[in-house]
Every structure is written in C-alpha cells, then in structure tokens.
C-alpha cells in the first residue's frame with residue numbers, strides 16, 4: 001500500500017504573505033476608484049441631458065467641500081493605480097524590436113508615462129480653450 | 133581563527149507516515165561565508181537528522197531541482213547564501229502552491245502533465261525529407277525565442293503565482309513560456325494545436341498579471357510576458373476564427 005499522503009497547504013490570506021502580493025491587491029483595489037469616478041462623470045452627463053437647471057445643480061454639488069475631498073482621494077488612488085499599471089506595462093506587452101534590438105523595459109514604462117502626460121496636457125489645453 | 137558562526141534554520145518538516153500536518157523544526161547550523169542555504173540543509177541531514185528529504189543535483193543553478201521557499205520567497209537554494217540572512221533566522225519550506233510529498237519535496241506530477249500538454253517540441257509545418265537539408269534560421273528568427281529556451285523547469289514561477297495556488301489546473305507560467313518558445317520558432321507549425329490549450333479554461337485567462345513569476349525566475353525567462361502575449365494571441369485567434377477556419381480554439 002502506498003504511504004503517500006501529499007499535503008496541500010491552505011491559500012487563506014495568501015495576499016498578506018508577500019509585499020509583492022499586497023501591492024498587487026492595492027493595485028486591483030484602486031481600480032474601484034476609477035469605477036467610482038466614471039459613475040460621477042456619467043451622472044454629470046445624465047444631469048446635462050436633463051437641462052440647464054439640473055446641470056448647474058450638479059456643478060454646484062461638485063464644488064462642495066465633501067466633493068472636493070472625495071476627488072482628492074480619487075486622484076491619489078487613481079495615480080497609484082496608474083503608477084503600478086505602468087510598472088506592469090512591460091509584462092503585458094509583446095516585445096518591441098527596433099533595429100534588431102529589444103526595447104528595454106524601463107523605456108517602455110517611460111514612453112507610457114510620456115504619452116499619458118502629453119495626452120493630459122493636450123486635453124487640458126483643449127478644455128481650457130473651450131472654457132475661455 | 134575567527135569564531136564559528138551559527139545560523140538558525142527553521143525547516144517545515146512533513147513526514148507523511150507520522151505527521152498529520154507539516155510542523156516547523158529549528159536547527160542550529162555552523163556555517164562559513166561560502167555556504168549556500170542548500171549546503172546548510174545538507175549539513176542538517178548529515179549531522180542532525182538523516183530523514184530530512186530534499187532535492188538537488190548540480191549545486192550551480194542549472195538543474196532546477198533545489199527550489200524552496202526561503203523566508204517565504206521562492207528561490208534556488210544552491211544560489212542563496214546563508215551569509216545574506218545571518219544573523220536572522222532562515223525559514224525554509226517546500227515550494228509553495230504544490231502539494232508537499234515529504235519535507236522539502238513537492239509533488240510535481242501536475243506540472244509534468246502540463247508540460248506534456250503544451251507539446252514542447254517542434255511540430256514541423258510540413259514533413260521535410262533529409263534531401264531537403266537542414267532548416268535555415270536567421271539570427272533575428274533565433275532572437276524571437278531564445279529567451280524562452282532558458283527555462284530550467286525549476287517551478288519557482290509556479291510557487292510565485294497565486295493563481296496557480298487558487299486553481300491548480302492552470303497551465304501556469306513555466307509551461308506557457310515553453311509553449312511560447314515553440315510557437316515563436318520559425319521551424320514550428322504547431323501554434324494552432326497549442327492554441328487549444330492556451331485558450332482553454334486552464335489557459336492564459338487564469339492569469340491576472342500579478343507578475344511575481346517573472347520577478348522570481350532565476351533565468352530571466354520572463355514567463356509572465358509569455359502568458360500575456362498569448363492572451364493577445366488567444367484573443368486574435370478567437371475573433372479571426374470567424375474569418376478564417378484555421379484557428380485552433382474550440
């Protein structure tokens with residue numbers, strides 16, 4: 001008779017066992033803040049469709065201290081999500097080969113950030129232009 | 133002569149014939165600065181308890197058999213040095229996410245099955261006769277897959293992957309890296325056959341991009357990248373199959 005009795009260890013609390021996993025869980029968790037922000041924006045769009053009074057009410061609500069604090073929290077959480085997302089960029093993208101050389105991962109991360117910053121500045125300028 | 137240094141090594145022991153569950157045991161091991169953790173474990177076996185069971189062979193980070201959790205991190209024990217942990221205690225345990233067979237030895241049969249399943253050999257596009265001569269491969273074509281040939285099947289990446297722990301059927305990073313190695317080989321034509329596995333329930337979509345597999349890989353294979361590239365490939369295969377009947381996924 002076989003004396004084998006392979007022991008399977010429990011996965012309970014696995015994500016607390018390594019700082020790498022903790023970072024992963026926070027990264028995944030902060031995605032919820034992006035959902036929250038998109039709900040806020042969608043709600044704004046609904047109010048806009050309902051006419052001027054509704055829209056102005058929404059704008060006022062956005063200016064309340066509570067809303068500003070909420071948006072600051074969102075900003076921090078989403079910035080963290082973006083930071084860790086870009087860190088994973090080289091893991092998830094196919095290798096980029098230029099002149100027979102593979103692009104090193106640091107450069108992939110930096111080009112991701114550059115694109116983000118450029119896009120942010122451009123949207124700022126456009127919105128600024130429309131508002132002015 | 134300087135004083136003999138002593139390190140405490142805590143080993144998670146499991147003797148299936150007498151233990152209900154694994155239990156830690158601490159040994160005080162004298163060591164010199166050139167000693168690896170593997171040598172520390174060998175010292176325990178030779179001097180304190182001959183029943184301590186573990187796997188090793190090359191002692192030079194190439195056979196891939198000496199993997200252990202060292203202070204919770206999957207590492208090749210022949211490549212980890214006691215001096216780097218001293219004076220703190222070292223805790224060692226069998227590789228995570230695998231069933232423990234005995235002490236530091238895990239049951240690798242599931243991994244071996246996965247390795248077989250991905251058909252890790254060249255499947256020629258069409259039969260080739262001896263008269264036709266050898267395959268010609270350019271340095272650029274070679275560069276496409278060389279990184280993924282470095283895998284030594286140490287399974288550290290499996291021990292690093294929580295998705296493997298949560299779903300033991302997941303093909304996992306190492307085997308996926310090898311699958312990608314053959315898919316990327318210009319001599320190979322087996323991509324559609326392997327796609328059945330890549331796109332299956334045990335396949336790439338179990339991966340949630342934790343990325344720790346690539347972090348712990350001692351050979352810089354970047355198995356996580358292989359898995360994620362194949363998510364894209366499996367996605368393409370799924371959608372393109374409507375246009376071309378050649379896609380492999382069912």
Ligand code: SF4
Pocket residue numbers: 282283284285286287288289290305306309345348349350351352353354355
């Ligand atoms: S991919 Fe790296 S960590 Fe995984 S089995 Fe191969 S060599 Fe080991």
Ligand code: FES
Pocket residue numbers: 188189190191192193194195196197198199208209210211
């Ligand atoms: S003993 Fe061969 S890899 Fe460590």
